Amino acid sequence: MQILVTGGLGFIGSHTVVELQAKGFEVVVIDDCSNADEKVLDGIEKISGKKPIFEKLDLKDRGKVEDFFHRYPDVEGVIHFAASKAVGESVEKPLLYYENNIGTLVYILKELSKKNKASFIFSSSCTVYGQADKMPITEDAPVKEAESPYGNTKQIGEEIISDTCKVTPNLNAIALRYFNPMGAHPSAEIGELPIGVPQNLVPFITRTGVGLRKELSVFGDDYPTEDGTCIRDYIYVVDLAKAHVVALERLLASKNPKNYEVFNVGTGKGSSVLEVIGSFEKVYGKKLNYRIVGRRQGDITTAYADTTKANNELGWKSIYSLDDAMESAWKWEQKIRN
């Protein structure tokens, strides 16, 4: 049996390929390398002792998607990461985001609908909750109006899958709503590639630590939280990758009571920006140069997951602590700078 991982050279995708191969799955990766490098295949091979099959392919080309599924009839499961993910850019280029994140999803689902049985895992995001009214956030918390075209593609993506599953009993799908992924493989063979300006807190911290940036800006310390900085649920990328494998196995073994399900993937613990900096300073061994600046537009105050559903139904739980994840992020940053 083959598993297709789209965007398999990306940050979460590459870690998931490693976990799938560790479980004996034969993996086919599709990536257009628009935000990834083919060298990631070497990193995967160093960890797994095996390179996945690789197809450099643009999923926006409907004909190429059809052709791929003809050439790989043994693909029974798809983990779909391939998407654009920069919130700011999505505001500037909404059609690029809708084409990239929605168009490709539709093409893949069309092909999977033709199969006798297919399993599909979708990368969704806690961004669908916006600023939730209650913490921790459960899966039945209302989906709030999206703040950006990127966020909207995750909401619409979930709706497309849900609608398709209603009329396609052969299709089984799970949407995983990630909280804030961070870290790198403990081997430092794969991690988040430094293409362009980083988008998230942890790469900003490690780049400051390594001297590429003079200081870190902390966006606001006047939020209604204990230390005034925003709270997020930072999930280690290896734990997150494992959640995909567990979700896929649930579908392959027909253990899913419904053919469309949604799960939060987080640690269940919220950490403030200053706590994340404190965690970094433990591995760094000195103080990080940071400055409190004004709030960043569009930031919510607090978001952390209720992971009871994933714990009980998927049988998945995050294992690694923020400090473990931070250690791996720092090891990775130092490696890529050398």
Ligand code: UD1
């Ligand atoms: C961002 C995205 C969200 C995406 C998520 C996971 C935005 C507005 N939202 O969320 O759609 O699902 O990443 O990848 O981009 N911070 C600083 N200084 C920095 C960078 C960040 O103080 O230089 C703070 C932010 O204000 C926030 C926290 O760190 O409180 C985390 O920020 P970030 O990593 O960008 O994630 P989110 O804002 O949660």
